[in-house]
Amino acid sequence: MIPSQLLKGTLEGCVLAVIRQAPAYGYEIAQKLAAYGFGQIAEGTIYPLLLRLERSGAVRPELRPSALGPSRKYYALTEGGERALEEFIASYSELGRAVDRLLADTKKEEQP
Amino acid sequence: MIPSQLLKGTLEGCVLAVIRQAPAYGYEIAQKLAAYGFGQIAEGTIYPLLLRLERSGAVRPELRPSALGPSRKYYALTEGGERALEEFIASYSELGRAVDRLLADTKKEEQP
């Protein structure tokens, strides 16, 4: 299990990445994230996040009726969303490199 | 610059890692993190974090006078802190693998 604090900030970029693969709706995004190994993301997390992305102009919603169940709200990435995704990837790898350097030094001290 | 939301949760584990290398005090930890590429961590971040770790039993404080400036509060890792660090490393790499899988799939769609 990944603690929720570690997901903070990461989740937003990952949702953008999923949407970039193909326009998707909330319920579907949560399932895809679970399949990628993020664990079961709560609905109370995914829908407010999508509304924030919509309000910030990173995604554009489009309602489509569903054959089974209620209508789905598909989200597509905008140009602003593309930029936000690129920035997320850059920040995340910068952080990853810093953590890797730190942990490499931390392990070395074990076996002198 | 790494956005502060991405640091959430990560910072706690990284502070444990720094302390594991050698007992350290707040001001020193912030400087080491900056050297590793985390950016300048605010004092309003580092000291409350250390107090939380102290209260949770992950670190043990020890006051030592300083030759230049006020006394320093050195923190050493406890057994509980070692376990917390191991759990952080496991969670962080689990998250990293999930993000890597997702981003790998996301890029592939670009060049069919």
Add this chain to the structure above:
DNA sequence: CTGACTACATTGTATCACAAAGTAGCCCCC
């Protein structure tokens, strides 16, 4: 017509990074 599954929305809560302000010791330099 009851239950199960899909699908979206809203409200409230806990956690955490950070800014800001305060306190205090030591040093250098004019």
Add this chain to the structure above:
DNA sequence: GGGGGCTACTTTGTGATACAATGTAGTCAG
């Protein structure tokens, strides 16, 4: 000897965000 600068810790308040809980509503199987 007093002001400026650096070290060092503490406290208070704020904003962002993951999540639990709850509610609404559509479809379909039995």
